[in-house]
Amino acid sequence: MIAVTGVSGQLGRLVIEKLLKTQAASNIVALVRTPAKVADLAEKGMIVRQADYDDEASFVSALAGVEKLLLISSSEIGKRASQHSNVINAAKKAGVKLIAYTSVLHADRSPLGLAAEHVATEAMLKESGVPYALLRNGWYTENYMASVPVAVQHGALLGAAEDGKIASASREDYAEAASVVIQQADVAGKVFELAGDESYTLSQLAAEIGKQAGKTVAYQNLPVADYQSTLESFGLPAPLANLIANSDGGAAKGGLFDDSRTLSALIGRATTPLAQSVKAALGN
Incomplete structure (x- = not known):
């Protein structure tokens, strides 16, 4: 199964829409802090599970049976590193085989202040031992x-x-890229600079x-x-x-x-x- 975090958010919702074009609803696990916000997804046959970025235990339970996890970065700037740590630790305990993480463009050399928490998360992924791929969104x-x-x-x-x-x-462009990567084989260790x-x-x-x-x-x-x-x-x-x-x-x-055009190559269109x-x- 494929799990996606933050599905009540704008990017998460779009990713779900893209996945539904190629995946059975029963193979997608929608992870959200408040399940009532995505009741329509459950009605479509999707597995909706409660998971809070601040609660590692909730993610351990929510990730049961999940093979691949798309970790969409938390929207709570300043709390992202600790929240992502919870998810990564939970994924390791649950036996998740791949984590794809939405980082920021050229995180390792970015002059943007918001890059720091992404860099910290990338380091945690590396240290976790869980295979991972980086979607460095522009x-x-x-x-x-x-x-x-x-x-x-x-x-x-x-x-x-x-x-x-x-x-x-556009947000839709990045969502489509995320849906492509999380479904691909042999993406572990890859870094996608997307713009x-x-x-x-x-x-x-x-x-x-x-x-x-x-x-x-x-x-x-x-x-x-x-x-x-x-x-x-x-x-x-x-x-x-x-x-x-x-x-x-x-x-x-x-x-x-x-100017690598990695994003358009990945989604197969401009x-x-x-x-x-x-x-x-x-x-x-």
Whole structure:
């Protein structure tokens, strides 16, 4: 059986949808903190089991009979390392034969602050003795699409990425890659650096938004600290504002760029074009 963590989240849900195209529902174990949130999956014949990242014992029970585990990284930044440790330890106790983990692009040399917990998790996987594969996901295009309507309204896209190239892909692209890898044989020990086929700067993103919206949208680059303060003034919690601003700063240093096209090769198609994502964000 194949188990997937975090199935009530956006990426987890998409992975499940992809797996259902090639796997019987009874061969998929959906792991979630609150099973009631995914009652529809149980109705489809999927095995839904309660598992909490903070509770190793819950994962030991939930992973009974599971051969392959897709460990989707926790969304609780700052707690990820300890939570992932719980899952990895549980997987070892349960006899899981492969763990595929969603890490971050070029984690071992990434300038992004959020990479630290991914690096720690990768080290734990190596030390565990459980065969594993690393899905080092690049930036999700959706991370920028939430800013599109505001950029159109004010005629400006704010950021701190300078002229850094961003090779993002859609969440669906990454979900499809995860479903492919977890079903493949002989992926243990492999590292997949995953990013979009095309890259762009935030200035180019602003230009694309303006082109589709029919008005001028300029990119306004700010120092990382100023960008964080601006995001907080918009009502974002400080930790989230810090994450976004720090990631833009990492992009300025090349942290969100990769031109290997490993992702499109893995899924057998081109990654979702930026223009298509902008169109959707504009509701066109």
